[in-house]
Amino acid sequence: MDNSVSRNEFYSLLTEFKNPLFLCHRNADPDAIGSAYSLKEVFGGSIGVIDSVDRISSTLINRLDMKVLYNPDISMHDITVVVDTSTGVQLNNIKLEKYCIIDHHTTNTMLEGAEFHLIEHRTSTAEIVYTMLHETGHSFSTEMGIALITGIITDTGHFKHATADSLYTTASLLEESKVSYGEVLELLSSTPHDISMRIAMLKAAMRTKIERANDWIIATSYVSSFNGTAASTLVNIGADVSFVATPIGEMVRISSRARRTAIERGVTLGKILEEIGKTHGGTGGGHNGAAGLEVIGDKDQILSECVKRVKKILLKRNL
Numbered sequence: 001m002d003n004s005v006s007r008n009e010f011y012s013l014l015t016e017f018k019n020p021l022f023l024c025h026r027n028a029d030p031d032a033i034g035s036a037y038s039l040k041e042v043f044g045g046s047i048g049v050i051d052s053v054d055r056i057s058s059t060l061i062n063r064l065d066m067k068v069l070y071n072p073d074i075s076m077h078d079i080t081v082v083v084d085t086s087t088g089v090q091l092n093n094i095k096l097e098k099y100c101i102i103d104h105h106t107t108n109t110m111l112e113g114a115e116f117h118l119i120e121h122r123t124s125t126a127e128i129v130y131t132m133l134h135e136t137g138h139s140f141s142t143e144m145g146i147a148l149i150t151g152i153i154t155d156t157g158h159f160k161h162a163t164a165d166s167l168y169t170t171a172s173l174l175e176e177s178k179v180s181y182g183e184v185l186e187l188l189s190s191t192p193h194d195i196s197m198r199i200a201m202l203k204a205a206m207r208t209k210i211e212r213a214n215d216w217i218i219a220t221s222y223v224s225s226f227n228g229t230a231a232s233t234l235v236n237i238g239a240d241v242s243f244v245a246t247p248i249g250e251m252v253r254i255s256s257r258a259r260r261t262a263i264e265r266g267v268t269l270g271k272i273l274e275e276i277g278k279t280h281g282g283t284g285g286g287h288n289g290a291a292g293l294e295v296i297g298d299k300d301q302i303l304s305e306c307v308k309r310v311k312k313i314l315l316k317r318n319l
């Protein structure tokens, strides 16, 4: 059954519900929170989060004085709108009742049970929310502008993975919401980098194993927390592709990042980690330049499998 709908249909279907819950994945990022916030401003209802939010999201929540329900009671709402989430694992596999999806990931494993869904392969969910609301004639408050622009900036890695569409959307949002770009940047930079995070970055760097494939550098490491930020850090200090593991009991969680040049060479991290996830009975996925994996297994073994896959792509002869 194809339950995909157009932006216009998604909009009118949503207006039929009285008390929607806009539900974000665990460790919710600004794309999830900013999109959920803007949707709630238009459709009413509540913003929900599984477990917790990330560092920048909590700054955003404070700045915009958002009310967020943590691990909300789904049964209090006539529909759950799953925002920016591509697998049930990201929702701790909680049992959903009636739900729909708005998302931008290339793969989404929750479509089948959904009442309807709006999936567009753009760089952020915030862009989809903007276009849908813009097309239906809504104006954007300063708060909505800040929320959506922060989502676009963080999901594009500060525009490192931006497309023309992400930039056009940001420009339109700046214009329509009267937000100044500097204000958004200030919010992002005022985010405190706490000492435990800085120590994690230094440990990630210290424990790095470097693999060379001709002129390409693949770095692997492990930390007990902040593995996403650590993977970005390794790319920022010289790696073309990075994989950083965090062992959690029998499980291992891996974050990975790739430079644009590696992506252009054919490295598609989302696809690679999705496949490794499947072979190991876990889940993986994401974007070409930023992806994650969660499987049962030994960190060194899984990391070397990741490296092997990327090396093969990087060393492939040009046709």
Ligand SMILES: [Mn+2]
Pocket (backbone or CB within 6 Å): 031, 032, 084, 104, 123, 124, 125, 155
């Ligand atoms: Mn997103």
